[in-house]
Amino acid sequence: MIAARKEQAAAFKAINGTTTPISQMALHAAALVASEPWAVQIAHVCACAEVELLRYPVPTDKQPPGQTMAVGAITRCLKQYGEATLITALHCVTQMSNNQPGALSARTIKVLCAVLHADTQRRDSGLALFEAFDSIDPMSIQDERVSMPL
DSSP states (O other), X not given: OOOOHHHHHHHHHHXXXXXXXXXXXXXXXXXXXXXXHHHHHHHHHHHHTTOEEOSSOOOGGGSOTTEEOOHHHHHHHHHHHOHHHHHXXXXXXXXXXXXXXXXXXXXXXXXXXXXXXXXXXXXXXXXXXXXXXXXXXXXXXXXXXXXXXX
């Protein structure tokens, strides 16, 4: 008997995720096909924030704005900060006028979530928050020496 697509994806994830090193991107993609709740929630958050999770590594300079390989960071931030903070943090990059390829790195996502979680008034300020981000170089957030200029 041939397994259904969901069963094949679940088997792929179970077998390869424990015996063969496999990227978080590939594990998420297989879990999404298998309709695992955590993967579906990550896909929902990314869709709300207009973010595309890549299924395989792509050099950052070849990623169009809005794409990311940072599924691990997104998963951790969702657990730690919740949907509202994560979606807003992702929007801070995807909605800025100077969004750039590679701007949605794991570091950027984690920094933005931490800052917005600590300042919920700023997080919930709507358009004013996104307008503030238009003056920020998104690549500067990735530099450990730079603090958030908000």
